[in-house]
Amino acid sequence: MATATLGGKSIEVNDEGFITNQEDWSKEIALDIAKNLGIEMTDRHWVVVNYMREDYAKTKKSPTVRRITQNTDVNTKELYALFPGGPGKKAANIAGVPKPAGCV
Amino acid sequence: MKKIVILGAGTGGTMMAHHLSKKLNSKEWQITVVDDIQDHYYQPGFLFVPFGNYTLDQIRKPQTSLLPRNVRFLNQATKKIDPENNSIETSSGEKLIYDVLIIATGSRIVPEETPGLTEEDTWRKTAFDFYTADGAAALFPAMNNFKGGNLVVHLAEMPIKCPVAPLEFVFLADYYFKRKGIRDKVNLSFVTPLDGAFTKPTAKKAFGNLMQQRNINVITEFNISEVDGQNKVIKSYDEKEVAFDLLVTVPVNMGSKLIEDCDLGDELFFIDTDPATLQSKIKENIFVLGDATNVGTSKAGSVAHFQSEILTRNILDFIRGKPFSASFDGHANCFIESGNKKGMLIDFNYTQEPVTGSFPLPVIGPLPLLKEARRNHLGKLAFRWIYWNMLLKARSIPFVSAHMKKSGKNIV
Numbered sequence: 474m475a476t477a478t479l480g481g482k483s484i485e486v487n488d489e490g491f492i493t494n495q496e497d498w499s500k501e502i503a504l505d506i507a508k509n510l511g512i513e514m515t516d517r518h519w520v521v522v523n524y525m526r527e528d529y530a531k532t533k534k535s536p537t538v539r540r541i542t543q544n545t546d547v548n549t550k551e552l553y554a555l556f557p558g559g560p561g562k563k564a565a566n567i568a569g570v571p572k573p574a575g576c577v
Numbered sequence: 578m579k580k581i582v583i584l585g586a587g588t589g590g591t592m593m594a595h596h597l598s599k600k601l602n603s604k605e606w607q608i609t610v611v612d613d614i615q616d617h618y619y620q621p622g623f624l625f626v627p628f629g630n631y632t633l634d635q636i637r638k639p640q641t642s643l644l645p646r647n648v649r650f651l652n653q654a655t656k657k658i659d660p661e662n663n664s665i666e667t668s669s670g671e672k673l674i675y676d677v678l679i680i681a682t683g684s685r686i687v688p689e690e691t692p693g694l695t696e697e698d699t700w701r702k703t704a705f706d707f708y709t710a711d712g713a714a715a716l717f718p719a720m721n722n723f724k725g726g727n728l729v730v731h732l733a734e735m736p737i738k739c740p741v742a743p744l745e746f747v748f749l750a751d752y753y754f755k756r757k758g759i760r761d762k763v764n765l766s767f768v769t770p771l772d773g774a775f776t777k778p779t780a781k782k783a784f785g786n787l788m789q790q791r792n793i794n795v796i797t798e799f800n801i802s803e804v805d806g807q808n809k810v811i812k813s814y815d816e817k818e819v820a821f822d823l824l825v826t827v828p829v830n831m832g833s834k835l836i837e838d839c840d841l842g843d844e845l846f847f848i849d850t851d852p853a854t855l856q857s858k859i860k861e862n863i864f865v866l867g868d869a870t871n872v873g874t875s876k877a878g879s880v881a882h883f884q885s886e887i888l889t890r891n892i893l894d895f896i897r898g899k900p901f902s903a904s905f906d907g908h909a910n911c912f913i914e915s916g917n918k919k920g921m922l923i924d925f926n927y928t929q930e931p932v933t934g935s936f937p938l939p940v941i942g943p944l945p946l947l948k949e950a951r952r953n954h955l956g957k958l959a960f961r962w963i964y965w966n967m968l969l970k971a972r973s974i975p976f977v978s979a980h981m982k983k984s985g986k987n988i989v
Contacts, residue, residue, distance in 0.1 A: 537844070538800070539734070539844050539845065540843075540844045543844050549800075549802070549814055550802070550814060552814075553800070553814035553815045557815055558798060558815060559772070559798050562772075
């Protein structure tokens with residue numbers, strides 16, 4: 474396990490940069506992860522990230538893109554504009570939840 | 578008389594009918610299977626139809642010939658599931674009360690989910706699926722007439738039934754055009770929303786290497802927003818484009834329409850199911866197996882087979898008022914055709930990803946895991962017979978247990 478300096482603290486992360494202990498998460502850490510991904514967080518980004526955290530707390534699974542767009546007012550097009558390249562993965566990374574499995 | 582109702586006569590439902598009819602006294606328990614299908618297809622055979630290796634006649638049997646005689650087959654669609662009253666209703670309005678309900682309604686492709694895909698000048702003209710009998714049959718002449726250009730094999734969204742099938746299709750296409758002597762005129766691409774050729778790291782690397790050897794372009798993290806049939810391109814949400822002359826796509830997979838209509842599933846209409854016991858979270862007397870569940874393993878016939886052994890024990894425990902004694906580990910076992918009469922094999926579960934090693938099988942011998950071999954191709958071909966004669970009839974395959982075995986695997 475590697476560590477990264479996020480939110481001014483040394484935090485354990487996996488080889489894809491996802492934090493390994495969910496309880497380490499804080500808004501400051503999220504902002505630093507976003508910055509590393511080249512994303513400047515806006516209210517719309519937080520709609521997605523907050524939903525991901527809520528849903529993960531309930532289901533213990535990271536929500537898929539489809540689930541995010543069905544349960545927030547962010548549509549797929551906007552989601553890709555907010556998190557270019559891979560919204561499921563990037564938003565999960567910022568939200569401090571595991572990379573969405575969705576795929577076996 | 579107590580009643581078990583099984584919804585769906587596909588792989589999982591047919592196997593459960595055989596298992597339970599062997600274990601339960603038919604004077605005490607009535608088992609009814611409800612489905613409107615006439616023909617039962619050996620679905621792994623769909624892959625071979627576009628290449629002319631099988632016709633549909635060679636991979637189907639009448640469903641009535643496949644169920645045990647002491648099981649009632651109600652050849653109708655189900656209209657409604659009513660968990661509160663422990664009943665289901667069929668399309669003709671017949672109401673069945675059950676003590677135990679088994680949902681084995683599978684998954685389906687929903688091409689309408691992708692804008693442009695089902696346009697009349699596109700669907701099954703230049704864009705095809707091979708996950709249905711009609712689709713596989715329509716793709717045969719399209720492949721046969723293909724003289725060169727961009728052949729794009731694409732998958733829309735995970736999860737899909739048989740996640741290795743699109744890989745197999747692209748490997749077989751490579752071999753098919755090589756044999757025809759026109760491989761140099763065909764540009765083969767594999768387009769996926771995943772970040773590699775497969776989901777699990779070791780297999781992703783192995784399949785990625787095979788793609789490279791065969792000169793197949795792999796385009797990753799492509800989330801389709803639209804098929805533009807006029808200009809023959811597929812477009813992604815982040816405005817990437819891939820040109821095609823022939824598109825072979827695995828459309829979005831969803832659970833059955835019935836689950837959607839009854840609001841019993843998740844956002845893709847798969848049913849929230851306990852991954853170990855296979856009891857649904859809908860109600861304690863409802864169980865689920867096969868593609869219809871939301872459990873974190875492949876949607877595949879081998880999974881339904883292993884689940885059927887576990888679920889049989891748990892249903893027997895349930896009706897005897899005992900705690901569940903069997904636990905499913907997510908075991909999946911898939912042959913992967915890789916062309917040139919060779920194949921690969923992967924064997925894995927919820928926690929163990931596919932790795933190299935060897936897998937025991939009687940007669941054919943030990944099969945190499947995650948490695949190309951002729952024996953794996955023969956194993957895959959032999960499976961059609963095994964499916965009809967052993968798997969569906971709930972006869973267990975010697976040495977192949979419901980739980981994954983770690984022996985023989987090179988686990989790091």
